[in-house]
Structures are given as C-alpha cells and as structure tokens.
Amino acid sequence: MQDELSYVKDETAIPSLLKKAKDDKIETVWDRALAMQPQCGFGEMGVCCTNCSMGPCRIVKISPDGPKKGICGATEDTIASRNFARSVAAGSAAHSDHGRDIAEALHYAAEQKRPIKDEKKLRALAEEWGIQTEGRSVEDLASKVAEKALNEFGKPFGHLQFVERAPQKRKEIWESMDVTPRAIDRDIVEVLHSTHMGCDADYRNIITAAVRAALSDGWGGSMIGTELSDILFGTPVPHEVEANLGVLKKDCVNIVVHGHEPTLSEALVLAVNDPDLIEAAKQEGAQGINLVGMCCTGNEVAMRHGIPMAGNFFQQELAVVTGVVEAMVVDVQCIMPSLPQVAKCYHTKLITTSRKAKIPGAVHMEFDEKNSVECARKIVLEAVMNFKNRTDNVLVPEEKVTGRIGYSVESIIRALDGITNTFAHQSGTVKPLVDAVKSGVLRGVAAIVGCNNHRVPADQSHVLLAKELIKNDVLVVTTGCGAHACIKAGLMSEDAVKLCGKGLATCCELLKVPPVLHMGSCVDISRILQLLAIISKYMNVDIKDLPVAAAAPEWMSEKALSIGTYAVASGIYVVLGVTPQITGSENLTKYLTSDMENIYGGRFEIESDPIKAAHKILDHIEVKRKQLDI
Ligand code: CUV
Ligand code: SF4
Structure with a gap:
C-alpha cells in the first residue's frame, strides 16, 4: 500500500481524479486498501484452509507455538499448494469460459450468416484441425471449427489440438510429466477434485495438476479465445490509437x-x-x-x-x-x-x-x-x-497519448518482412527477428503482462521495467493492463525509440515499430506462446532455450496465476512483482521458484523492485544466449 504522493509523478491521470474523488467524498480502491491494513498474515502466506467445515484451519508460522497441521492433518505444504492450485484452476476457468463464449459466438454467426472477418485464418485453422476445407462455404467451415473448438472442453479422449503447435521437445517434457492438457473442463475439474478435503496431499502432485489445468488455459481456452476472435472479428493490424x-x-x-x-x-x-x-x-x-x-x-x-x-x-x-x-x-x-x-x-x-x-x-x-x-x-x-x-461536476483529465498498436503474430511477422499486404496469413518468416537476436543487436524478448495492485504505485512497475528493458536492447511485448500502462507512458509512440539502446532503436526505426508491442488482451498471451513456438521451431530448439522472459509486475488476479503457471510450464522464466500467497510453505515456494526449472525449464522469480526485476531478466537472457552460443 502506497500513499497518494506516489501517483503524482506518473502519467496515469490518476492524481487529479483522485483529488476530485476526495472532494466528492467517493471511496476508491486505495481507501479500501488502506482500511484493510494490516492484511491477514495467514492468508498472505497461503496457510489458511477453508476446504471443509472442520476448519477454518491455519498454520502458525511465526512462533513455535500454535498448530502446525490442520484438523485433518493437512500440512502447510498441502494447504498452500491446494490454495494455489485452486486459484490457478479458477483463472484457467475464467479464460477458458471466455474462449467457449467466443466459440459459441462463432457458431451463431455462422448459423445467422453474419460476417466472418478473417476467412483466411478460418481456412488455415480448419486445415490445422483436419477439417475438410475444399468446396465448403465460409459459414459451413465456421460452424465446423466452432463445433470442434467446443469439443475441446469436454472430449473424452486424446489431448488438446493446440498442443501440436508446441515444439517437439516441449511436448516430450509434458508427456514425461503427464501434464499434456487433455480437455479443458476436465483438467480444471480435476484440480477441484484432487484438492477436495482428504484427497491429494502431495504438494508436488497438486502443482502437477495445476500445471495441466494452466496448460489447458494457455494452449487451450485462451488460444481458442484469441484464434476464434480473430476469425470472427478480424486479426489485428498495426494502427494508431489514443489512450488514457x-x-x-x-x-x-x-x-x-x-x-x-x-x-x-x-x-x-x-x-x-x-x-x-x-x-x-x-x-x-x-x-x-x-x-x-x-x-x-x-x-x-x-x-x-x-x-x-x-x-x-x-x-x-x-x-x-x-x-x-x-x-x-x-x-x-x-x-x-x-x-x-x-x-x-x-x-x-x-x-x-x-x-x-x-x-x-x-x-x-x-x-x-x-x-x-x-x-x-x-x-x-x-x-x-x-x-x-449530467451535472456540472465534471473533470476530464488532459492526459491523452497516441501509440501504435495491433501486433498480432501475423502483424509482427509482416512487420519483420516489410510486407504490407494486410491480408496475408502467416506469410513471411521470423528469420529477421532471429537474425537480429543472433547478431546481438537485440539481446532478447520480454513479455510484460498483468494487472494493477495497490501494493505497487499504479502502472509504475510496468513502466519502469519496460523502460529498463528497452534501454538494454530487449524488445518488449505486452498485453492486458500492462499494455495500457505502457501506452500511457508513451512507450508505443515513435518517440519511445529515444529510450532504447542502440540496437533496439535501429531495429525499431528500420521496421517502423515501437519498442513495446501491444499484442492484445490477457487471453492473447496465447499469441506470445504462438510466437515463441514459431521461433523455437524455426531455430530447432525448445522454448526454454530462447533468450526470453516474462514478468507480471503488478498482477492480482487468479487468471494471472494461471498465465504464470502455463508460462513456467512452457519453459519461460516468469518474474512476479507481487508475492503470491505461498510463502507459508518453504517446500512449495522452493518448488515454484527453483525445482520447476529442472522439470520444465521455466520457473517463477519473486522480485518487487522493477529495476532489479529488469536486471534479473537481462541476466537470464544472457545465460540463455551463452547456452545457445550466440
Ligand atoms: Ni485480464 S490485466 S486486471 S483487465 S486480469 Fe484483469 Fe485483463 Fe489483470 Fe487487467
Ligand atoms: Fe482444516 Fe483439513 Fe478441513 Fe482444511 S480440509 S479446513 S485443513 S480440516
């Protein structure tokens, strides 16, 4: 929790409106956060359990006295990992149910013969999913694709179709851990079942189930949401937009x-x-x-x-x-x-x-x-x-900036190729990007995603982290509230090139892109997975080998935990700027921040200082570069 002064310096339009809110006697999120202090230590550490009515149970960590086990005997490891896994499942459910709604929307659009914007992408996806495309009308194809997408939620056998987009080595890791996502609803339900009172008590196994549910989000529900939204409403292309x-x-x-x-x-x-x-x-x-x-x-x-x-x-x-x-x-x-x-x-x-x-x-x-x-x-x-x-009591803040957005994977590849045909689907290759990274002009790529949280001055960590990374020649991609933060700070404008290191500045000028690329909403983090998969396959390595990283510097939602978990399980190093509610279990904390790297190649890092976070990311990128011998 920060006091108001922390907002005065930034570009968020928050200070003037916060003052108006005070004058108008409006209570805001910051007032309620202040009233909430001090926040519950048991909850903060993840060691409060309400999974059955013998509880609530809590594990006392700060003194040798007090209970060290729940009434059923659940340990801090069991309780904290169950809480974490349930959050991941809820986050995966939110993203995936969104994906399901889009699939339904595509179904009705086909039925009612409403416009379907990206026919090329529709045909490409139909082919990818083994649907006969020849001689089929757009509506017919859309309806088949929608049906196939809806089946991904509850199919009894096999695994999710988008798993096939992952590089071979990644699929093997998932197979060996038995976390290949099967059907989205099933993987989420299994977490709820196995974390029911008296079921799974092994924190590692609980996290394994959470990983499967999270992968069902990233390579399932979210990816369905993104792909079908693009098909129905159009795949984004670069353009200017105003913000704040x-x-x-x-x-x-x-x-x-x-x-x-x-x-x-x-x-x-x-x-x-x-x-x-x-x-x-x-x-x-x-x-x-x-x-x-x-x-x-x-x-x-x-x-x-x-x-x-x-x-x-x-x-x-x-x-x-x-x-x-x-x-x-x-x-x-x-x-x-x-x-x-x-x-x-x-x-x-x-x-x-x-x-x-x-x-x-x-x-x-x-x-x-x-x-x-x-x-x-x-x-x-x-x-x-x-x-x-409307009354006279109005205040429209002056803060407003322009930025360039619209970087779908297709747009990025086109920008790289300098091709301007906006209808081409996946034409061109990632070669220029890979070459820039190999030559060292670009050190790597980092994703900045996630929410706002009262524990951080609004937007500040997003912006400081992004600035430090681009200064050090790391290309930033962003989604969600992080994207809003970056555009408001001017990082998607032409002028942002001035904040870049020499290499990144040259690339941006050459390709006419900002150093921070807006890739969409939170479900569109699936675009980032897709981009990394394409790059990995092109370089013939696994995602974990790439000089890339991700950060959620101000995250708060369960969706963010699901995202973080599927990113880690996809081989990505993920820095969280807000500590998750896991620290009551040393074993779980170690598992998420260290052991997982030995299994999946990715891990969580907890770092609240955005500049330090940037340097941890830079170090990670340099290690990966060395391992790739570039
Ligand atoms: Ni998902 S990023 S607060 S609105 S999840 Fe919501 Fe998008 Fe965080 Fe922002
Ligand atoms: Fe307590 Fe166990 Fe019930 Fe949780 S499941 S509330 S630890 S008795």
Missing part, C-alpha cells in the same frame, strides 16, 4: 465498455455507428457518441477498431468520477463491485450484461449472443437518454 482518460469527450455521450469478452464490445462498436442512435444523441444535445474501452475488452476493440483505450484496472472508478460517463457497460472479470456505489454519486449508469456477473445496484441488460446487435442498440440508447442527467 483524456479520451473521454465533454460534449459527447460517453460510453465506457469494460470487462473482457469482445462479443459485447464488437456489438457496441456497431451500435454506436448507427445513424439513428447518433441522431438521437444529437437530439439530446450531444455532439455524438464516444465509445471508449477499459481493461481487456478495451484492448480487444482498440486492437481491432482503434477504439480509444480509456484506462486499466485502477482507473475504472476514476472514469466514473470524471462525471462525463453516461454508461459504463461491463461483462465479466476485473469489474470492481464498488462501481455502483461510485456511479450512484454521479449520473452514470452501470450496466451489467452477463448472467455470470450481476452487481447489486447496477442495471442489468442481459446480452444475448443470438441477438447481439439489438441488445447493443438498447444499451446505447440507454446511455444516450442519460446524457441530459
């Missing part, structure tokens, strides 16, 4: 779309361009309708449509505090239940749309995939009609 809360417009009806799934936000993009609704907004005295995005759904529509990126996780309450938001439309994940309280103090309507996420105090307008455009129109009209209720 300054994208709100005083004279327009402002709609903030917040949450995760692109289905809702895509329908809203269509609805806000409806001439009738724009006319209605004008009738109400507005200049027009301004749709902006927040968190990952913001990333989705920014990547595909250039919709402005209003902000990340810690800016959601402050967006409402501006007083100019007519509606905040949310679906699932990372939506603070505090929002209706904040909205109540202004005229803002908080509109929930998913049956999976209702919030007391919000207006619920359920989004129906079969009727998406009509639903979206109703929501937009609700916002338009709310414009007249």
Whole structure:
C-alpha cells in the first residue's frame, strides 16, 4: 500500500481524479486498501484452509507455538499448494469460459450468416484441425471449427489440438510429466477434485495438476479465445490509437465498455455507428457518441477498431468520477463491485450484461449472443437518454497519448518482412527477428503482462521495467493492463525509440515499430506462446532455450496465476512483482521458484523492485544466449 504522493509523478491521470474523488467524498480502491491494513498474515502466506467445515484451519508460522497441521492433518505444504492450485484452476476457468463464449459466438454467426472477418485464418485453422476445407462455404467451415473448438472442453479422449503447435521437445517434457492438457473442463475439474478435503496431499502432485489445468488455459481456452476472435472479428493490424482518460469527450455521450469478452464490445462498436442512435444523441444535445474501452475488452476493440483505450484496472472508478460517463457497460472479470456505489454519486449508469456477473445496484441488460446487435442498440440508447442527467461536476483529465498498436503474430511477422499486404496469413518468416537476436543487436524478448495492485504505485512497475528493458536492447511485448500502462507512458509512440539502446532503436526505426508491442488482451498471451513456438521451431530448439522472459509486475488476479503457471510450464522464466500467497510453505515456494526449472525449464522469480526485476531478466537472457552460443 502506497500513499497518494506516489501517483503524482506518473502519467496515469490518476492524481487529479483522485483529488476530485476526495472532494466528492467517493471511496476508491486505495481507501479500501488502506482500511484493510494490516492484511491477514495467514492468508498472505497461503496457510489458511477453508476446504471443509472442520476448519477454518491455519498454520502458525511465526512462533513455535500454535498448530502446525490442520484438523485433518493437512500440512502447510498441502494447504498452500491446494490454495494455489485452486486459484490457478479458477483463472484457467475464467479464460477458458471466455474462449467457449467466443466459440459459441462463432457458431451463431455462422448459423445467422453474419460476417466472418478473417476467412483466411478460418481456412488455415480448419486445415490445422483436419477439417475438410475444399468446396465448403465460409459459414459451413465456421460452424465446423466452432463445433470442434467446443469439443475441446469436454472430449473424452486424446489431448488438446493446440498442443501440436508446441515444439517437439516441449511436448516430450509434458508427456514425461503427464501434464499434456487433455480437455479443458476436465483438467480444471480435476484440480477441484484432487484438492477436495482428504484427497491429494502431495504438494508436488497438486502443482502437477495445476500445471495441466494452466496448460489447458494457455494452449487451450485462451488460444481458442484469441484464434476464434480473430476469425470472427478480424486479426489485428498495426494502427494508431489514443489512450488514457483524456479520451473521454465533454460534449459527447460517453460510453465506457469494460470487462473482457469482445462479443459485447464488437456489438457496441456497431451500435454506436448507427445513424439513428447518433441522431438521437444529437437530439439530446450531444455532439455524438464516444465509445471508449477499459481493461481487456478495451484492448480487444482498440486492437481491432482503434477504439480509444480509456484506462486499466485502477482507473475504472476514476472514469466514473470524471462525471462525463453516461454508461459504463461491463461483462465479466476485473469489474470492481464498488462501481455502483461510485456511479450512484454521479449520473452514470452501470450496466451489467452477463448472467455470470450481476452487481447489486447496477442495471442489468442481459446480452444475448443470438441477438447481439439489438441488445447493443438498447444499451446505447440507454446511455444516450442519460446524457441530459449530467451535472456540472465534471473533470476530464488532459492526459491523452497516441501509440501504435495491433501486433498480432501475423502483424509482427509482416512487420519483420516489410510486407504490407494486410491480408496475408502467416506469410513471411521470423528469420529477421532471429537474425537480429543472433547478431546481438537485440539481446532478447520480454513479455510484460498483468494487472494493477495497490501494493505497487499504479502502472509504475510496468513502466519502469519496460523502460529498463528497452534501454538494454530487449524488445518488449505486452498485453492486458500492462499494455495500457505502457501506452500511457508513451512507450508505443515513435518517440519511445529515444529510450532504447542502440540496437533496439535501429531495429525499431528500420521496421517502423515501437519498442513495446501491444499484442492484445490477457487471453492473447496465447499469441506470445504462438510466437515463441514459431521461433523455437524455426531455430530447432525448445522454448526454454530462447533468450526470453516474462514478468507480471503488478498482477492480482487468479487468471494471472494461471498465465504464470502455463508460462513456467512452457519453459519461460516468469518474474512476479507481487508475492503470491505461498510463502507459508518453504517446500512449495522452493518448488515454484527453483525445482520447476529442472522439470520444465521455466520457473517463477519473486522480485518487487522493477529495476532489479529488469536486471534479473537481462541476466537470464544472457545465460540463455551463452547456452545457445550466440
Ligand atoms: Ni485480464 S490485466 S486486471 S483487465 S486480469 Fe484483469 Fe485483463 Fe489483470 Fe487487467
Ligand atoms: Fe482444516 Fe483439513 Fe478441513 Fe482444511 S480440509 S479446513 S485443513 S480440516
């Protein structure tokens, strides 16, 4: 927990709005974090168990007195690993259920003969999955691909199809550990079962089950989410976008779309361009309708449509505090239940749309995939009609920057090749990138992903880490709230080249890309896996051999734990800036931060100082370079 002064220096637009929130007597996440101090030591160390009603049980670590076992006899290792595994399973469930919704959306789009944007990618995926493509209509193919994707969740035999994308050596490691993901739902259920009271008590075996569920996310649910979203809504290509809360417009009806799934936000993009609704907004005295995005759904529509990126996780309450938001439309994940309280103090309507996420105090307008455009129109009209209720108590912050985003794997490969044909699918190769790394001009690649957390001044660790890495000639790729942080700090602008080391600066200028590449939302970390798999196969090595690393400097969600776990199990070195709730078990901590490297080639590192984290990543990259003899 940091005091407010820590926000004053950065580029987040937070200080001015935080002051307004104070004046307006609005309670924010920082107030509640302060009120929560000191936080529970048992929970912090992961040694509180509530898995059965004989509990809650907690293990006392700080003194020789007090219980060292749960009532059933569960040790700290068992309890901490079960808690960790259940979090991973929940994170994998969230990402994968998102993937399932996209697969359903593709199914209905095919059924209703709605547009399917990337036919080339659809055909490529159908071929990859062994679906007969010749002579088949787009709708027919889309429907087959959707069905095959939906079967990935519960098929009784075999393993996930995207496992085949991994390099051979990686697949062998997974086979030897029996963690090859089988069916997404099954792998998640197995974690819930095996961590039930009186089941698995071996922390290593519990983590093995968690690894399988996490791989089901990265190489399953998330990858399905990304690939099918691209097929349905279009594969992102590079373009300019504006970011930060300054994208709100005083004279327009402002709609903030917040949450995760692109289905809702895509329908809203269509609805806000409806001439009738724009006319209605004008009738109400507005200049027009301004749709902006927040968190990952913001990333989705920014990547595909250039919709402005209003902000990340810690800016959601402050967006409402501006007083100019007519509606905040949310679906699932990372939506603070505090929002209706904040909205109540202004005229803002908080509109929930998913049956999976209702919030007391919000207006619920359920989004129906079969009727998406009509639903979206109703929501937009609700916002338009709310414009007249706006008061004078408004503050739109000045902070607004422009950046270049849209780096799907296809776009990156095209940028490398200097090919401008935006319709080509996977044309070109990663050779120029590999050559740049081999020659040492580029030292390596690092991913910066994840959320905001009150334990870190908002965005600061993302930005400091990114700056230190690019200064040392490491190309950064980013998703999620990390991407919002980086664009706000100007790291996706042309000027960012000035912050780069000589080698990276040369590459960026040559290829006309920023040093920090926005690859999308959190499910789009599957794009990073895909890129690493392509590079590994090209170089004929395993992912663990590459001079790459990942960091989640401000992570908070269970999804981030699932991501971290599948990254480690994919052979990646992962630095966490916030300590996970595992430290009550020395064995588990050692397993995750050390032993796993001997098995999977990747491991967790815990480092809260972003500059130190950058140097640990740089050291790791140099070790890998040496091993590759480059
Ligand atoms: Ni997944 S990155 S808070 S919204 S998971 Fe949500 Fe995206 Fe973290 Fe940000
Ligand atoms: Fe306690 Fe064991 Fe029940 Fe957990 S499962 S609450 S440790 S008795």
